[in-house]
Amino acid sequence: MKNLLFALLFLSLSASVHSIVDARLTPQRSVLEDGLVLLTSEERALPIVTFNLLIKAGSRYDPQGRQGLANLTARLLSYGTSSRTALQISETLDFIGAGLSTGCGEELATVNLTLLKKDLDVGLNLLAEILTASVFPQEEIDRQKQSVIASIRAREEEPGAVAQTKFFEALFPQSPYGRPVEGTVASVQGVDRADIAEFYKQYYRPDRAILAVVGDISHQDMMERLAQAFRSWEGKASAQEPRPSVSPGPANFIRIDKNLTQANIVIGHEGVPRGHPDYYAIQVMNYILGGGGFSSRLMDSVRNERGLAYSVYSLFDADKYVGTFQVTMQTKNESAEEAIRTAMEEIRRIREKGVSGEELQAAKDYLIGSFPLRFDTNRRLASFFTQVEFFELGLDYPERYSELIRTVRREDVLRVAQRYLQPEKLIVVMVANQEKTGLKR
Amino acid sequence: MHVVVFFFALIVQAFLVPAVRAQPYQTQEVLLENGLKVLLLENHKSPSVTFQVWYRVGSRNEEDGKSGLAHFLEHMMFKGTAKVGPEEYSRIIAKNGGRSNAFTSEDHTVYFATMSREKIGIAIELEADRMANARLDGSQFESEKKVVMEERRLRTEDNPISALAEVTGAATYMVHPYRRPVIGWMGDIQNLSREDLQRHYQSYYLPNNAFIVVVGDFSTREILAKIKSAFGKIPRGPEPPKVKVEEPPQRGERRVVLKKEAEIPFLLMYYHVPNLRDRNSFALDILSVILAGGRSSRLYQELVYHKRIASSVSADYGGVSVDPTAFSITARVMPDKEPAEVERAVDSLLERARSEPVSERELEKAKNQIEAGFIFGQDSIFGQAMRIGQYESAAGWRFLDSYLAGVRKVTAADVLKVAKQYLDPDRRTVGILIPVKEKNQ
Secondary structure, eight states: OHHHHHHHHHHHHSOOOOSSOOGGGSOEEEEOTTSOEEEEEEOOSSSEEEEEEEESOOGGGOOTTOTTHHHHHHHHTTSOBSSOOHHHHHHHHHHTTOEEEEEEOSSOEEEEEEEEGGGHHHHHHHHHHHHHOBOOOHHHHHHHHHHHHHHHHHHTTOHHHHHHHHHHHHHSTTSGGGSOTTOOHHHHHHOOHHHHHHHHHHHOOGGGEEEEEEESSOHHHHHHHHHHHTTTOOOOOOOOOOOOOOOOOOOEEEEEEOOOSEEEEEEEEEOOOTTOTTHHHHHHHHIIIIISGGGSHHIIIIIIITOOOSOEEEEEEEOSSOEEEEEEEEEEGGGHHHHHHHHHHHHHHHHHHOOOHHHHHHHHHHHHHTGGGSOOSHHHHHHHHHHHHHTTOOTTHHHHHHHHHHTOOHHHHHHHHHHHOOGGGOEEEEEEOHHHHTOOO | OOOSOOOOOEEESSOOOOSSOSSSOOOEEEEETTSOEEEEEEOOSSSEEEEEEEESOSGGGOOTTOTTHHHHHHHHTTSOBSSSOTTHHHHHHHHTTOEEEEEEOSSOEEEEEEEETTTHHHHHHHHHHHHHHBOOOHHHHHHHHHHHHHHHIIIIITOHHHHHHHHHHHHHOSSSGGGSOTTOOHHHHHHOOHHHHHHHHHHHOSGGGEEEEEEESSOHHHHHHHHHHHHTTSOOOOOOOOOOOOOOOOOSOEEEEEEESOSSOEEEEEEEEOOTTSTTHHHHHHHHHHHHSSTTSHHIIIIIIISOOEEEEEEEEOOOSSSOEEEEEEEEEOTTSOHHHHHHHHHHHHHHHHHSOOOHHHHHHHHHHHHHHHHHHTTOHHHHHHHHHHHHHHTOTHHHHTHHHHHHTOOHHHHHHHHHHHOOGGGEEEEEEEEOOOOOO
16 A cells, blocks of 8 residues: 555656657646646547545644544445445446445555546546544444454564565654555554544535546536536635644664565655756666666676575655665575675665666656556546546656656766765665574574 | 468458447457468547457466466566567556556456557567567566565555455365466466466467457558467467366355454355356346345345445455366455354345345346446456457357346246355355464564
8 A cells, every 4th residue: 555656656767758749648628716726638449437525634744643644434334424425435336337445545546547438427426525524433443443354363464565565664764654545453453533523624625625436427518517416515725834844863773573575675865856956966866776677787787696585676756755766676584694695785886886877878768758658547637647646747747757767867877876875874674584584583 | 480471361250340339349359370360350439449368378377386477477478579679568558648558367368468459560560570479588586476476465464355256166176277366376476487388388378379359440441461470470389288177066065264364254155057058147147146246235225225344345256267267256344343243144134135036127227237338348348358259258248239138038937046056055165265363573
């Protein structure tokens, strides 16, 4: 869950455009009377319509001691409205073969809906209902709490997920960004119906929402249908929210002992938020270090030269207010030390020696050339539009992007490597059979 | 090998380009004289093209003691040719804005790249080169073997549900090669030699044992010319050995228990079923949707929603396979519930499906879900290419054209019949994951 939004973001943003900008990438935009931002793009090839809705109602708004509230609220959206029970909602969706899913990250809750054009009104009415008239029956709350607790337990058997959780805990102590979106078993148990109803009332408002609609429908048509379906969704003038501040935790080596064949390793520290002026230079640098799949230095040295891991990569995740740098890999317990040392060496090398002109060009070529290919489904287009809006990148972002990448110079790469890779601040998390790693406590 | 350059004319079997079509684009089939089949589907919704080479060889073609061979070779195919250095393939594709990868299954080994219309010729050239000239570089062999072993640790050894699927699969078949894991047993991977890879490559990587699928934004005429010029000169090889193994009928349930470090028990059932060539396959698809397609399905309602003894359920008919296959039912047991209770609940639902016909409403709902899912699937060019390739690999891509019509014809009596015939407790293998907390050793 934690990385879902980040992953989307990375997909959309590690990208750029050819000189001729694809018209598909520029949506029509309207701000409705109640504050809802609507972005649409017509895709007439198939009789389908895809919705992607973001609401500023993520886990960072969880009150102290109620961690998991935002996530529970998002999960419960499709489990009962003033006119339909949970079962009626599932029956309605399944009968038209539509896909509705809700999710929650640190900043945002999301609702995704895909349906056939002929079922548009059925789907739109249901979407409006869950956003304006969810009732949160006690029985459904109990059921979802139990389900979230099961999911928290299930994550414990995924060593990569355990390492992630520990990394965020150590990186953002005392901060909502350091806590799992799902909460803990204890905090989830403590959430009650009044908490959920209040959270829904306070945060699920049109002026906090962005909706992208891609498919077999025009902007005007969508505007009219929304005005009708969403007429009871009321916004109010939002008070300006203070920017959240975080203070990252210190360098650390965290070891979790489990009976595994591999050490699951996360190495990292704080990164930069999405709006940071060095964001693009950092993405180019990271592509060369470990973001560029089989073209990256980490893949070369850890996987190809030494055969230490199947998967190894680095990323600079950038969310609205915080960012992280992470190297992630898995290697047999016995070679954990060598893998960590090798990754650290690559971090040191790029900081000391920078990159070659050839590496820089290859990175730019990929980042620029792959951009128009990334938005090859309605779903990807819709989430690109909502992300661009949420991060305030502007409708002309697709036109500007290639220039933002093209202007990155070798000295910029060296500068951002030296500045934003900080070996003295690295937090290392290792979930492994600790004894077999041979590393001293 | 393959030093002689031949020139083969194209035989165009179904290549008509009328100005206007009732249905916008249809799959075209072209057979080159060297036996290489080319399947093309134009789709101009986004500016990308996905190009895939499918070899009709997978773990199904392996022998005891050599499991994992097809998959290991897939890795080694990235180690270069006379013209292209090790790992250069991925770099060249990326530098041209494309993405590439490969995968292996029981039935096939597939290499794919997604690039722009202008660049896709690069992938075509590279794939043709490595169909004939892969070096399988000996100096890279040992370190890549380590990578494959890390991949097995990541995917199977430290993943309790995959590990359960592996041992349950091994018990489902006594003689058919589907009993072996695609990635191979660890000991077998360890023992594979470079000569094994070489032999496998020479026997199976032939134009007459492969087919190409290309979907996206291209002109059929132009891209065919490129494919013909790159692949047409590769000579036809001897027919690869055929696998003719018939699994004897199962008489009596088999049970497998896996005790492993994990958090939550898991239940898995495999029933023997025919593949999609059988006329019952449509009813089996519908049966899987009625059992577990969506939140209103029978297993979900009973186990997840009402009884709250499972946190998730699934039912899947794996009909798209070369040989007779399995119908699987899975349930993730709710923490602190007993797998036996979940199994009893599944059994009673399956008994019902085998004794009384489904309602007309349920039948219609399942058909709507399948139809909508099929149309949603056309939104992604990669997804479309995968679907064409899987059908071609299993039985012929034309089965895809009659799929929806076949589904629509299914009656409640058909569903009852296949449930009775195939969901027979005497013909199933049940796998149960029992979590244990082991002391590290």
